[in-house]
Amino acid sequence: MATLLLLLPSLSSSSSLLSSHYSSSFSIKSSSLSPPLKPSSARRWSSVIVVSSSSTANAGSTRSDDETKRMALERYGLDPSDFTPQRPRRRREEEEKARRGRRRQQQQQDVMASPAGERKPPRTTHKLLQVLGGKARRKKLLSPKGMDVRPMMEVVRGAAFDILQVAGGCPASLRPGRWLDLYSGTGSVGIEAISRGCSEAHFVEMDPWVVSEVLKPNLEWTGFLDYSVIHTIRVESFLEQAGKSLGTDKSFDYVSVTPPYTAVNYTTLMEQLGNSPLIGEDCFILVEYALKTPMADSCGHLIKVADRRFGRTNLVVYGPTWAQKKKRKSERSLVPPLD
Known part of the structure; x- marks a missing residue:
C-alpha cells in the first residue's frame, strides 16, 4: 500500500506532462494545418x-x-x-x-549656429530657355535653378528683337553688327543676337560659376563660342576700363542691359553708358527695367525709340534719330505750327 502511494505522485506528474505535451503538439499541428482565418x-x-x-x-x-x-x-x-x-x-x-x-x-537653429564660411549646397542648372529665331532656333539653353540669376523672359526677348529688326530697316533679320551683352547671365540675349545675324558678341558676367557652368556651355552647344568674347568682371568696372580692354575697336552696334532690378541705380548706369566710347553712332541700346522705374528720354546722343510693358517688366529701346518711328499725317496735322 505504501508502495502504491509513493507511485501515485510520479504517475500524476507524468500524466500531466504527457497531457501538456499532447495538447501543445495538437495545437501546433492544428495551427499549421488549418488555413488562416x-x-x-x-x-x-x-x-x-x-x-x-x-x-x-x-x-x-x-x-x-x-x-x-x-x-x-x-x-x-x-x-x-x-x-x-x-x-x-x-x-x-x-x-x-x-x-x-x-x-x-532645428534646421533654423543649425543655420544660425553654423559658421559663416560653411560650404553652401551645390548649385544646379536646368534647360528652360530656348533660342527663338535664326540659325540656332529652338535650341535649348541652360539656366541656373533659383532666383540668383534672372534671365530675360522669352516673350520680352522676342518682342525686343522684333523692335530692333523693324527699327533697323530689316524686319526679317537683324542688321549685322557687334553686340555687347551686359549682365549677360545665361547669355540668352547675346546668343539670340548671333543667331539672328550679328557677327560678334561680348558677354559681361561677374559670376565665375555662371560663366563656367552656364554661359560657356550654352555657347558651345549653339556653336557660337568662336564668335564670342567673355569678360568675367563687374559691369561698372568694364565700362570704366572699356578703352583699355577693347583696344582700337571699341564701339558696338547693339548693347543689351538686363541687370538685377534692385542691385543697380538706373540713372547712374545710363549716364555712365551714354558717356562711354562703347556706344557707336548708330547704336541701339536695349534696357530691361522694373515697373515704376523712371527712365530718361535719351541716352547720350541716342533717343528713345520704343517703350513697352510686359506685366511687371518694362523694355525701353534707345536708338539713332533716323530709327524713330515717323508720325502719321493725321498726327502731324494735329500739331499746331510754330510761330
Whole structure:
C-alpha cells in the first residue's frame, strides 16, 4: 500500500506532462494545418484570443500584454496588425505637424549656429530657355535653378528683337553688327543676337560659376563660342576700363542691359553708358527695367525709340534719330505750327 502511494505522485506528474505535451503538439499541428482565418471571422475570434492570452499572462508570464496578444494572434494564424487600434486621423495630423515644426526649428537653429564660411549646397542648372529665331532656333539653353540669376523672359526677348529688326530697316533679320551683352547671365540675349545675324558678341558676367557652368556651355552647344568674347568682371568696372580692354575697336552696334532690378541705380548706369566710347553712332541700346522705374528720354546722343510693358517688366529701346518711328499725317496735322 505504501508502495502504491509513493507511485501515485510520479504517475500524476507524468500524466500531466504527457497531457501538456499532447495538447501543445495538437495545437501546433492544428495551427499549421488549418488555413488562416479571414479578417471578418478573425475579428469575431479576437475577443476569445485576447481573453485566453490575458489568462496566460495572469498565470505567471513575464511578457507584456501587447506581446502576449501578438503571440496569441500569431499562434492562431492571424495578422496582429489587423487588430492594432489605429490613432484618430486628427491626432495623427497634429503629431505630423508638430514633428515638421520641430524639424524646421532645428534646421533654423543649425543655420544660425553654423559658421559663416560653411560650404553652401551645390548649385544646379536646368534647360528652360530656348533660342527663338535664326540659325540656332529652338535650341535649348541652360539656366541656373533659383532666383540668383534672372534671365530675360522669352516673350520680352522676342518682342525686343522684333523692335530692333523693324527699327533697323530689316524686319526679317537683324542688321549685322557687334553686340555687347551686359549682365549677360545665361547669355540668352547675346546668343539670340548671333543667331539672328550679328557677327560678334561680348558677354559681361561677374559670376565665375555662371560663366563656367552656364554661359560657356550654352555657347558651345549653339556653336557660337568662336564668335564670342567673355569678360568675367563687374559691369561698372568694364565700362570704366572699356578703352583699355577693347583696344582700337571699341564701339558696338547693339548693347543689351538686363541687370538685377534692385542691385543697380538706373540713372547712374545710363549716364555712365551714354558717356562711354562703347556706344557707336548708330547704336541701339536695349534696357530691361522694373515697373515704376523712371527712365530718361535719351541716352547720350541716342533717343528713345520704343517703350513697352510686359506685366511687371518694362523694355525701353534707345536708338539713332533716323530709327524713330515717323508720325502719321493725321498726327502731324494735329500739331499746331510754330510761330
